[in-house]
Amino acid sequence: MTTEVLHDLEHSIPGVAFATESAVLSQYSRDQGPVQELIEPLAVVWPESVADVQGVLRWASRSNTAVVPRGAGTGVSGGAHATRNCIILSLEKMNRILDIRPDDELAVVEPGVINADLNEAAKPFGLMYAPDPASYRFSTLGGNVATNAGGLRCAKYGVTRDSVLALDVVLADGTLIHTGHQTFKGVAGYDLTGLFTGSEGTLGVVVGITVRLRYLPADVRTVAAFFPDFRTAAAGVLAVGAARVQPAIMELLDGATMEALDGAHGSDLRTRGGALLLIQTDGFGAEAEAAAVRAVLSELGGTVSSEGSAEAERLVELRRHSRGDDVEHEIRVGEDIAVPRSQLVHYVAELERMAADHDVRLKVVAHAGDGNLHPTFWIDAAEGAAGTARLNAALDESITVALRMGGTITGEHGVGQFKLRWLPQEQQSEVLELQRRIKAVFDPAGILNPGKAI
Amino acid sequence: MTTEVLHDLEHSIPGVAFATESAVLSQYSRDQGPVQELIEPLAVVWPESVADVQGVLRWASRSNTAVVPRGAGTGVSGGAHATRNCIILSLEKMNRILDIRPDDELAVVEPGVINADLNEAAKPFGLMYAPDPASYRFSTLGGNVATNAGGLRCAKYGVTRDSVLALDVVLADGTLIHTGHQTFKGVAGYDLTGLFTGSEGTLGVVVGITVRLRYLPADVRTVAAFFPDFRTAAAGVLAVGAARVQPAIMELLDGATMEALDGAHGSDLRTRGGALLLIQTDGFGAEAEAAAVRAVLSELGGTVSSEGSAEAERLVELRRHSRGDDVEHEIRVGEDIAVPRSQLVHYVAELERMAADHDVRLKVVAHAGDGNLHPTFWIDAAEGAAGTARLNAALDESITVALRMGGTITGEHGVGQFKLRWLPQEQQSEVLELQRRIKAVFDPAGILNPGKAI
Incomplete structure (x- = not known):
């Protein structure tokens, strides 16, 4: 057959x-x-x-x-x-940038266009496509739309959804529809563009994307601040907010992550502190904002790197590429929790307790500006089924605790197949049922990416 | 019965x-x-x-x-x-601000809270609720969510949808559901929060709203520039973009609007130019951005007000309150078109032609930063049915032309009841049908705000 x-x-x-x-x-x-x-x-x-x-x-x-x-x-x-x-x-062969319209500040692309390629194409016009998932050099805009991808710059510039203006979508039966508008604003009808964004290919196949472009910042400043521990670094995140500075990037790395980076790149981060806060400001106010950041972080006891912006920027690049550091003899699972910003420090304390309780290793990086954490738990592969059971127990508990703190099971990676088991903990049965019925409106036979997202 | x-x-x-x-x-x-x-x-x-x-x-x-x-x-x-x-x-009696959480930078409110009241409550924490429809002193957040309201600050801070994190919604059958998350980012399941936002009460009744708050800007600068005509002022809008300045507010007023303001407030705007561009920058870079704005606008031949920020700010306030200037002996209809930014000048030229062709009066203001125009057509009430017919013909043509330029029939006011007749011109029948079926998922008997929005 x-x-x-x-x-x-x-x-x-x-x-x-x-x-x-x-x-x-x-x-x-x-x-x-x-x-x-x-x-x-x-x-x-x-x-x-x-x-x-x-x-x-x-x-x-x-x-x-x-x-x-x-x-x-x-x-x-x-x-x-x-x-x-x-x-x-x-969709990888549908990779043409169909149009860049500088005065309209938008671009029209096929779904297979690589995120970084669009940015290269927009640069000569003084424009950029803001959402920057860690995979930006490889991932496609269609994939970014499917997962409503986030990235480092989200706290200031928003996630993928905030940059998508219009979509061309092929429905399960082959019908081509157009959603949204070629304008920044538009409220005609229901927000189908937003509904497709993040629906992981379960409602239709995105074949065309109109995105808003943003101005390439006139100036960029980067500050690195080392703190004795995660608690004080997390206090720094709130202090920057209290100073009313909206950084473009605000990344928080724990000691274990610094050790991993040192191991991979020969740096000496871990000797300089127990937690690292990397903050990038951009735009016309970048220098004034960086000065305000340096002042509040120093006051909190942070050691603000004296190496200047260039060295701090190198650290941001290290951070960007810290994803997916597979180690052969280890089993690693990365997560994508988000919690309200005030809970960052409490959540990391809980993660450390769980790692100890379940005897698994832990490292944490966070997009601290929006409370999105990427903890990684791991065990030695030699530990076998018993180790995997401990790993899963730690994962499950990390989800339960995040939800109890008002968080979500996924800040930017999507539910996919892997997180489906946790979705009913976050969403009430009525909401799950509504989503199944919306799915049925678009794809009555259920042929589109079954068993994913909802 | x-x-x-x-x-x-x-x-x-x-x-x-x-x-x-x-x-x-x-x-x-x-x-x-x-x-x-x-x-x-x-x-x-x-x-x-x-x-x-x-x-x-x-x-x-x-x-x-x-x-x-x-x-x-x-x-x-x-x-x-x-x-x-x-x-x-x-919902006007459900008007309690339930929570303001400064470190989480969010607020939880009932739907009847007035937009301005939330801003007053957030101010002591150095925070603001960004979306600011002209009605902000009277309109409720529930209404803002229902229409996905825009405002003056949208180009920089986004529309209502971009500030709504979570909703409590009562469905047609009385079921209470919770959508979204108490975090800035979250991609678990379909974006029901976005679907409800702008659905004009046709899918459910919003009874609780969690919004993201933004930092009150550390500095605000306002620039007023007079131009000989609309064409040169619109060129100023694109020049500010080319200088990579993202203003918080960028309002464009035509000569007829200036005359109306002069009549109402005793000002002398119209004697100073044929079009007025009002630009507000904010944040740590406000002064540097304002300087860049003044430079590019002067170079284009704009007369940048020498009166300084205070006088320009007074003009912004005049503009804010220019809404709803009903005149007893006239029949006025205001519109809410949005077009791609590059089309602003062409669209206004077309509006002027239509006004002449159909013998109706016209004035135009635009949220120029996002291409959202509010033309007002009017006739003398004494003209009777013949006048109304000409008014409607001008309205219909203004919609057709906007759509031909890649625009939308409503940038921020919503379809409601009045714009339903134009919706099929903007959206294909398959999209209209999908929306009817989504409506049926939430409200199978069709009791919620029938005959609106879709």
């Missing part, structure tokens, strides 16, 4: 590249999220046009085949993991 | 204030939008708690009675106009 289905696919979308070779299927079977059960797709298809995507979805509706849309596969929640009897719809 | 229904209502929600007196019904029969057919509601009810609202909606579901939720009634699209056999659900 499988062969028959694929034969039908090939005939339905003549000329569209597709593959069924085992090596390819294996490569496209997962994203960078934890895998609970590795499943190979039936095929991978690479549409190159909106019409191609419509053809694939018409075929999928007719044959009742599950479709897993995929950008660069850099997601970390399993949103692009293959599910049983699915095809992978890779 | 009507008496029976009301008797049942009174018994279903004992202790909840309600009125059926003709004077009250008349007062609550409409908002500030144009009225096509004046309809009196059956009753007005004033719930004081979430439980009261649930009681009203359970009763309304049982009796299949239409419910029109209402804040302060300052909307201008007829979103709160009474419809046939409806009750008005006034």
